[in-house]
Amino acid sequence: MICKSALLSKYKYCAPARDLCKNYSVIASVLEKANVGEVTEVKGWVRNIRIQKEHIFADVNDGSCAKKLQIIIPKSLKTESLTYGSSVHITGKLSESPRGQLELVADDVKVIGDCVVSNGYPFNPRTPHPPEYTRQYLHLRSRTNYISAVLRIRSALTKHIHDYFMSKHYININTPILTSNDCEGAGEVFKIQPDNEATVKAMMQEGRDKDSVYFGSKTFLTVSGQLHLEAACRSLGNVYTLGPTFRAENSRSRLHLSEFYMLEAELAFCSTLKQLQTEIEDFIKYIFIEIQNTNEDDLYLLEKNSKIPLWVDKPFVTLTFDEAKTILEKKGIADTEEGINKEQELALVEHCGGIPVFVVRWPKDMKSFYMKECQDDTSKVDALDLLTPITGEVVGGSLREDNYDKLLSKLPSDRLNWYLELRKFGNIPTGGFGLGLERLLQVMCGVNNIKDTLPFPRWPHNCDM
Amino acid sequence: MICKSALLSKYKYCAPARDLCKNYSVIASVLEKANVGEVTEVKGWVRNIRIQKEHIFADVNDGSCAKKLQIIIPKSLKTESLTYGSSVHITGKLSESPRGQLELVADDVKVIGDCVVSNGYPFNPRTPHPPEYTRQYLHLRSRTNYISAVLRIRSALTKHIHDYFMSKHYININTPILTSNDCEGAGEVFKIQPDNEATVKAMMQEGRDKDSVYFGSKTFLTVSGQLHLEAACRSLGNVYTLGPTFRAENSRSRLHLSEFYMLEAELAFCSTLKQLQTEIEDFIKYIFIEIQNTNEDDLYLLEKNSKIPLWVDKPFVTLTFDEAKTILEKKGIADTEEGINKEQELALVEHCGGIPVFVVRWPKDMKSFYMKECQDDTSKVDALDLLTPITGEVVGGSLREDNYDKLLSKLPSDRLNWYLELRKFGNIPTGGFGLGLERLLQVMCGVNNIKDTLPFPRWPHNCDM
Structure with a gap:
């Protein structure tokens, strides 16, 4: 969208090519372009993992869209800490599955951060968690x-x-x-006051109470x-x-x-x-x-x-x-x-x-x-x-x-x-x-x-x- | 922009023609389209007014853009309360001025709300008001x-x-x-509390102070x-x-x-x-x-x-x-x-x-x-x-x-x-x-x-x- 609007504009800023900046693609964009055969790097989290005879199948999502990208990982690659919930950096080649879906055949898998569910991670794969449960983990629940x-x-x-x-x-x-x-x-309504007692003291004027000391009148949240x-x-x-x-x-x-x-x-x-x-x-x-x-x-x-x-x-x-x-x-x-x-x-x-x-x-x-x-x-x-x-x-x-x-x-x-x-x-x-x-x-x-x-x-x- | 995005979309909502809804055009759009000869209605405020021999020239702005639309008003029209600051509804025909600017030749002028500067209106036409002055009139200063x-x-x-x-x-x-x-x-930081004493009383639990009564912990503005x-x-x-x-x-x-x-x-x-x-x-x-x-x-x-x-x-x-x-x-x-x-x-x-x-x-x-x-x-x-x-x-x-x-x-x-x-x-x-x-x-x-x-x-x- 930016490129398009820039073309229509009188002025245009072309960001220089920056190799340092980005060495991976967001999954929303990978799925949209669907360039079968292209060497691609993605980073995200393992949302599902299935170990089969010759391959490991991992569904990776990076939050950019609802869909997951299926990663095909040959068992020859070292993948001990590749578990549900871990963050990963995958390099591979895009291909089309027999069912016509885009998938990434990995030739390199790096685990960035592991996830040991038994260490207290509150979510499990393929398990529906009721909203009352996930609400107890506000800092983690956007992972559902x-x-x-x-x-x-x-x-x-x-x-x-x-x-x-x-x-x-x-x-x-x-x-x-x-x-x-x-x-x-x-x-x-909620009313507000400075929390710092030193500020309150410094701003106190005669005839004012704490509620009006900062702004000169009682102040509320809209x-x-x-x-x-x-x-x-x-x-x-x-x-x-x-x-x-x-x-x-x-x-x-x-x-x-x-x-x-x-x-x-x-x-x-x-x-x-x-x-x-x-x-x-x-x-x-x-x-x-x-x-x-x-x-x-x-x-x-x-x-x-x-x-x-x-x-x-x-x-x-x-x-x-x-x-x-x-x-x-x-x-x-x-x-x-x-x-x-x-x-x-x-x-x-x-x-x-x-x-x-x-x-x-x-x-x-x-x-x-x-x-x-x-x-x-x-x-x-x-x-x-x-x-x-x-x-x-x-x-x-x-x-x-x-x-x-x-x-x-x-x-x-x-x-x-x-x-x-x-x-x-x-x-x-x-x-x-x-x-x-x-x-x-x-x-x-x-x-x-x-x-x-x-x-x-x-x-x-x-x-x- | 809406129409364009709708064309690209799978689903499209076509708002029915609604004669009741809009009987005037915003000035940004009038100036953009510049349809000389078109009968046009605008509503806005008089930002400048000059009375000449046969015509009154009023610059009208409706806030949709920085520019003002010049209105040419024949003196034959009743315009007693048409003053600086008044709100107006103008009907007329778009034409091009000798200098090539779009203007509206009025055949009907209605004053919606008058503006008597001497009744306490703080601004004057063609007068620069320093920021310290306009800041005293926060409710009116967006008119500058x-x-x-x-x-x-x-x-x-x-x-x-x-x-x-x-x-x-x-x-x-x-x-x-x-x-x-x-x-x-x-x-x-600012801390918050409910203002209503009855709410505070109803929510008070043992061992809590007023700062934590509502949320169970002291709560601040971010x-x-x-x-x-x-x-x-x-x-x-x-x-x-x-x-x-x-x-x-x-x-x-x-x-x-x-x-x-x-x-x-x-x-x-x-x-x-x-x-x-x-x-x-x-x-x-x-x-x-x-x-x-x-x-x-x-x-x-x-x-x-x-x-x-x-x-x-x-x-x-x-x-x-x-x-x-x-x-x-x-x-x-x-x-x-x-x-x-x-x-x-x-x-x-x-x-x-x-x-x-x-x-x-x-x-x-x-x-x-x-x-x-x-x-x-x-x-x-x-x-x-x-x-x-x-x-x-x-x-x-x-x-x-x-x-x-x-x-x-x-x-x-x-x-x-x-x-x-x-x-x-x-x-x-x-x-x-x-x-x-x-x-x-x-x-x-x-x-x-x-x-x-x-x-x-x-x-x-x-x-x-």
Whole structure:
């Protein structure tokens, strides 16, 4: 890709040939080029080993793709420490197996690092390890098929997200992690302080407590970059951010983390919920198709039926909040709760044939201060949730209140005067959404527990490493 | 780009024509296509306005690019509230000015949001505002040419970074923000706690203090994702991360922030410092050239000589630490300090003709525990700093100690036993680097103060918004 873009460019940097730099090929590239007959060096880890009469067969993987390269090793080569889990450097010639698969016939095998399972290595070959088990070994678990496939998909997802938004002229904005605002006002936030007592002492001023000594005001970890995006949106047009957000909830469900990633986008000049829904639907369909194109083998490793979800060429369903409640009542699962709980979310998706469902026009008192009232019903706001199979809600969004006086009357704190002032000068209508990246990965990869969608999950009582 | 990639793909999603969705074009796209004669709608902000005899000339920008579109407005149209800073919706026909520039001859002008400068708007047209002034208005300053140009370059930089590494089969890993490790052991970290007293009370267990109540151990904001990358590198091969890191230092220099972005990469099977240097040098040259290709107009707005730095087709210089010290002594600016300070860094770059300089082979006791000893001199480690004009150090890196026993003897804490254990099973040599994104932007954009390279800077006593 670099070469191609360089050719199209006015300026071009040609990296000089560097013999020192790389004396091996990544397996993804070996498999892609499939140059039978070529002398090739690979480095990676032995994922499987079978000893037969005249040869040893080793499946080697280097993490660059889901597939393993089969290595045929004549028994004449010294291979005592070549075991499952060891790291190896193999030189040989590429050939085609009787079944038509690419394999490497080794003429040199070096073991770089051995692996003695009985010394405490927690994994065994050809053994499925349940996620609860591998989660005890966060530093090693990316060596399992399952986690490595999810992490490659997560990596590709990041790229597709940036490609999608930048090709549509959105500007990527790094909204801050540290903030003196608590966007949602829900209170379940982490606060921060310098750990070093000497720093605290040196910065202490009269009338300040430890919570505000460093920044001059109490400072939290962000729960959303939305308010900051709205500032950028009023000068740069469409903007988005993809980064970590935090909740200090004491929740250990299969759908919650203390640290998780959100994709948030804010659309300039957006004045109808329909515009917002269209953008969300297009984006989600694009992402599912691109992952299928780039990571088919990883999806296969996850034992997912290697097909795009059936809903990808169907229009998403839209229900108003009132319609959704009526459906739930008819099903006999509407309760006295005001909102829509997880069980109800999943029931609504099932009711709609497993197709994602937008629930729109929510009662005002259930939603945040910044959401815009519906023009024809001031008891409702132009908000949406998008519900999918497996996780229920994956996206939340709304039009934003753009009327200065209405916003002033609902503003929860003076600290948000800057947010109000955005409406004072060259104001525009905007709308936006936040998508939980890990929940999207759960839907995409069929992962039941959100803790298995990111490399180092954090949840109550668990912040190892 | 989406269409093109879709054509090459097995699966393709065609978004249906959606009349509701978009009734205007972004200015970047209007200028690119330059369809003279076409009826066009744009939305944006008035950045300049000149009233002449028969026409009003308004320069409109929507943030999608550095350039403004000149709008020719016949005085017959109602335009009372059309002022500097107002947001507008213009319909008209594209034409070519006598000077050959694309302009839009308006037949309809709607002011969406007015802007009365005397009501407290801090900016004026055609007035350069010094950075110290605009920094007081973080929520509005992306409306200035300078900050908007830097933010567009920052956004493009993010894309180029992902493109570069993914095209080379690196896997993007989201290393955690919350961690129970303090990687560098420097002590200048932020610690976190739940803010909600009820949560703290509910989670309190015997023998725990408030600092460890939520996660079961004291928890910090990350200073580096390196140790986590090393875990991923031993299964996925080459890996990288791009995300926020934190320092609780009481430093207000033009080169320090409390929250800043680091690009960190870890190279699998990397056993020489030369390999690492090659990768860093290739990457930096690639990035500078790509930004020149995609953001030339933004660089021009920053009044940068619209040229790639002169060093981009020259090899970077390499000095050992001892050689660097000798040069500084000859210049008479070596002092009793052990390391190399900022003034000395910049002097070394100047000494080398303004070309970036790698300083390699550092005294072991100046560097971190995880760095690998030089094979031929155990008093030195295979570490590097890359120094550039403007900022001095922008990259730090090293080979990692891969010998289990040597690492054990230097391990600063039992909490890092997982890190040690990475060397026990299928171990490989690795090396990696960390690059300060904001410092790179300073070099790239010629920005003197690091606080102007990101949208919402945080530094001691400053965490507004």
